[in-house]
Amino acid sequence: xxxxxxxxxxxxxxxxxxxxxxxxxxxxxxxxxxxxxxxxxxxxxxxxxxxxxxxxxxxxxxxxxxxxxxxxxxxxxxxxxxxxxxxxxxxxxxxxxxxxxxxxxxxxxxxxxxxxxxxxxxxxxxxxxxxxxxxxxxxxxxxxxxxxxxxxxxxxxxxxxxxxxxxxxxxxxxxxxxxxxxxxxxxxxxxxxxxxxxxxxxxxxxxxxxxxxxxxxxxxxxxxxxxxxxxxxxxxxxxxxxxxxxxxxxxxxxxxxxxxxxxxxxxxxxxxxxxxxxxxxxxxxxxxxxxxxxxxxxxxxxx
Amino acid sequence: xxxxxxxxxxxxxxxxxxxxxxxxxxxxxxxxxxxxxxxxxxxxxxxxxxxxxxxxxxxxxxxxxxxxxxxxxxxxxxxxxxxxxxxxxxxxxxxxxxxxxxxxxxxxxxxxxxxxxxxxxxxxxxxxxxxxxxxxxxxxxxxxxxxxxxxxxxxxxxxxxxxxxxxxxxxxxxxxxxxxxxxxxxxxxxxxxxxxxxxxxxxxxxxxxxxxxxxxxxxxxxxxxxxxxxxxxxxxxxxxxxxxxxxxxxxxxxxxxxxxxxxxxxxxxxxxxxxxxxxxxxxxxxxxxxxxxxxxxxxxxxx
Amino acid sequence: xxxxxxxxxxxxxxxxxxxxxxxxxxxxxxxxxxxxxxxxxxxxxxxxxxxxxxxxxxxxxxxxxxxxxxxxxxxxxxxxxxxxxxxxxxxxxxxxxxxxxxxxxxxxxxxxxxxxxxxxxxxxxxxxxxxxxxxxxxxxxxxxxxxxxxxxxxxxxxxxxxxxxxxxxxxxxxxxxxxxxxxxxxxxxxxxxxxxxxxxxxxxxxxxxxxxxxxxxxxxxxxxxxxxxxxxxxxxxxxxxxxxxxxxxxxxxxxxxxxxxxxxxxxxxxxxxxxxxxxxxxxxxxxxxxxxxxxxxxxxxxx
Numbered sequence: 001x002x003x004x005x006x007x008x009x010x011x012x013x014x015x016x017x018x019x020x021x022x023x024x025x026x027x028x029x030x031x032x033x034x035x036x037x038x039x040x041x042x043x044x045x046x047x048x049x050x051x052x053x054x055x056x057x058x059x060x061x062x063x064x065x066x067x068x069x070x071x072x073x074x075x076x077x078x079x080x081x082x083x084x085x086x087x088x089x090x091x092x093x094x095x096x097x098x099x100x101x102x103x104x105x106x107x108x109x110x111x112x113x114x115x116x117x118x119x120x121x122x123x124x125x126x127x128x129x130x131x132x133x134x135x136x137x138x139x140x141x142x143x144x145x146x147x148x149x150x151x152x153x154x155x156x157x158x159x160x161x162x163x164x165x166x167x168x169x170x171x172x173x174x175x176x177x178x179x180x181x182x183x184x185x186x187x188x189x190x191x192x193x194x195x196x197x198x199x200x201x202x203x204x205x206x207x208x209x210x211x212x213x214x215x216x217x218x219x220x221x222x223x224x225x226x227x228x229x230x231x232x233x234x235x236x237x238x239x240x241x242x243x244x245x246x247x248x249x250x251x252x253x254x255x256x257x258x259x260x261x262x263x264x265x266x267x268x269x270x271x272x273x274x275x276x277x278x279x280x281x282x283x284x285x286x287x288x289x290x291x292x293x294x295x296x297x298x299x300x301x302x303x
Numbered sequence: 304x305x306x307x308x309x310x311x312x313x314x315x316x317x318x319x320x321x322x323x324x325x326x327x328x329x330x331x332x333x334x335x336x337x338x339x340x341x342x343x344x345x346x347x348x349x350x351x352x353x354x355x356x357x358x359x360x361x362x363x364x365x366x367x368x369x370x371x372x373x374x375x376x377x378x379x380x381x382x383x384x385x386x387x388x389x390x391x392x393x394x395x396x397x398x399x400x401x402x403x404x405x406x407x408x409x410x411x412x413x414x415x416x417x418x419x420x421x422x423x424x425x426x427x428x429x430x431x432x433x434x435x436x437x438x439x440x441x442x443x444x445x446x447x448x449x450x451x452x453x454x455x456x457x458x459x460x461x462x463x464x465x466x467x468x469x470x471x472x473x474x475x476x477x478x479x480x481x482x483x484x485x486x487x488x489x490x491x492x493x494x495x496x497x498x499x500x501x502x503x504x505x506x507x508x509x510x511x512x513x514x515x516x517x518x519x520x521x522x523x524x525x526x527x528x529x530x531x532x533x534x535x536x537x538x539x540x541x542x543x544x545x546x547x548x549x550x551x552x553x554x555x556x557x558x559x560x561x562x563x564x565x566x567x568x569x570x571x572x573x574x575x576x577x578x579x580x581x582x583x584x585x586x587x588x589x590x591x592x593x594x595x596x597x598x599x600x601x602x603x604x605x606x
Numbered sequence: 607x608x609x610x611x612x613x614x615x616x617x618x619x620x621x622x623x624x625x626x627x628x629x630x631x632x633x634x635x636x637x638x639x640x641x642x643x644x645x646x647x648x649x650x651x652x653x654x655x656x657x658x659x660x661x662x663x664x665x666x667x668x669x670x671x672x673x674x675x676x677x678x679x680x681x682x683x684x685x686x687x688x689x690x691x692x693x694x695x696x697x698x699x700x701x702x703x704x705x706x707x708x709x710x711x712x713x714x715x716x717x718x719x720x721x722x723x724x725x726x727x728x729x730x731x732x733x734x735x736x737x738x739x740x741x742x743x744x745x746x747x748x749x750x751x752x753x754x755x756x757x758x759x760x761x762x763x764x765x766x767x768x769x770x771x772x773x774x775x776x777x778x779x780x781x782x783x784x785x786x787x788x789x790x791x792x793x794x795x796x797x798x799x800x801x802x803x804x805x806x807x808x809x810x811x812x813x814x815x816x817x818x819x820x821x822x823x824x825x826x827x828x829x830x831x832x833x834x835x836x837x838x839x840x841x842x843x844x845x846x847x848x849x850x851x852x853x854x855x856x857x858x859x860x861x862x863x864x865x866x867x868x869x870x871x872x873x874x875x876x877x878x879x880x881x882x883x884x885x886x887x888x889x890x891x892x893x894x895x896x897x898x899x900x901x902x903x904x905x906x907x908x909x
Contacts (some may be wrong), residue, residue, distance in 0.1 A: 038662065046375055046376060046380060048371075049390050051370075051375075053394050066658050066661050066665075067370065073652060073654040073657075074653065074859040079859040080862075087654055087658070087858065090879045091658055092662055213380075214380075277394065277395070280395060349683060351685065351690055354678075358673060359697050362670050362672075555680075556680040556685040576696045579696035580696045
């Protein structure tokens, strides 16, 4: 795997291998690159979890991490993302983890030798988050076939939802949607079934809540936070109707008492904290895959 | 010691142990955690000394440091400090060093397993600065009993002063205050004696100057810088009146020619540079204490 | 070499040694300091290449790097650069790499024990860029005697040009200039010959293009980008007239289709990417030189 930019490019077998490898890392397996490798995490949009989780994964694999702050970089002098990535490659960086607001920002970078790992492209894809969600589900249920999984909320702005709904369908899960109808994507009707929140909570094995991304709505939300919670949120009342073994997921950051009642964030059914923990192991598996690929290629910028 | 949030929570014996351990580090003692540990320094207020001093201490102890920039984190999306700390714990961070403008920001974080080290909370406490000040005094005089120590200046806005005056009193020093009367705290009259600057300089063993924190006065200072220097600053004339073995301290950053004459900052009586050097050893002692405590607890996020 | 602040301070022999050492690093030579050393990269102006290249060089030499963000440091509280550098020295930092908008910012810092490496001072000097340019030329042609080297463009705002024109002259190259006449420096006429771009391209061995630094012109450029490209840029037509073995250089970031046609940036004659790669080896040589010097001095802040 030279780059990881979207879930579509991964075969079902490749997804399975990444999840298995993440499981081995969680069991304590150790892997380090044969020669010293270098990574840079270029986050042009705010992030705590994804950024620090990749950094933790890099450190656990013994990959050296270069600092990068877009607001202090030559990007402020008008340099393109391509030229910035070319620079990183020229100085000997092996892997660039990138989050950028432009969808498919990664296309021009793919001809470079540097490995590109997509940490989120606009409303496009967020493959590492999708893989950690899949890992968390598989860890819970052993597999995906026949599982009923709901994705709830701001699907149109969510790159996680976009990555997840396609992957879950391919893996054999039955996908459902809830949330404001104007927030669905066209692809929702092909990939799954829309259902009112109150019906949905009783039937699902997994309820994946999405963050209301105020920052992507230009401040124009047509409802208040408590309205949203009432209509589409996971309230304590709704949670009480969930199946016994059903679980609650959320990619975080959570808007407490909006998507989910404050008291449920760390409840027994919640896997929200576990998702963050699993994120490190998934990212270790992704980084191992691109580093191993890089080790097999002839590189022009060796040191 | 699970966390270090304030001086009040440390017994006299615990303070003594931390100072002794810092002394051993200064002599060259080496300590590293049994398993790899991870720290994150979350500074929501500007800092050079405290931030870099903790980072240096972490590096010297072999603790791996994750990057964190509040302006690039999910805090900008409205995430709370609790959820940010929960995230850090979930991805495997052992110690969070935090500076935040909210007093007692640390209270909700204490139930987490992650160790919290307070790098300054609003006008509340600054225990690592207090400990390095104590270390510097003890290094000079061997102890605290009967020492006359003055704290001069912006006491009401100073978390260092707040931490120091209590600790010095408990350790047996005699505490004095000088500076604009409107800048004293209520607790000053209980803990020590107010004295005009000119009388004070002749009698003290230690003169601790405080920074005029313009950034906390909303630009509304009732005097000019040279007025302040004249009335409450350590001028060359006043310094000439100090006892032979008396020392000058300042937590930095110094406003040269305001709290202290420019020529005195690096003078023979000044321990201002030594305080910064000692800060690294004190922070090594603090970090060792919380890491050792963490090693003895059962952790849920082991890797 | 205690500090590296300008090219003028390096003798021709010292330049030769640094280039040779960089060459050995490029061949795979390894050097690490005898005791753990610490560096801080303080970039008060935006940078990708220089900043990350120094950081990569530090990591390859096993030097530990402290983080520094001017916008989060006490500089925002009015602390001077001297006091910031004094702090770094006090906490045990061995080398400070600094970029700052003030010309000769480094003068007051030279009395400190910390090694100062100039990463660019206003429109003053940029010695590490100059050395990597010289390295790239020497790698190509084996030496400098009799080489015809052109520096083209915004010379008055370019610290690289300032560093390079002096060094090239001393090393025996013949220096030429092109670009808007109002962008020349007074020293240009002493050090070389101004020539129209069209005449120049046919005669040079090396064409060093400079970035049009819009950020230093207060938005007041007297021509459009395509005008500049037409008059002074390296167009495909002009490149076709270059000598067979002649090379194209640019310190980056490149304004594509302004200083140079987009299609030429990575063309066969271009050494632009190689310059970035070479920058790491040159910076390793510089850092080795100041670290070795520091190892021989008595230090006051040992740990």
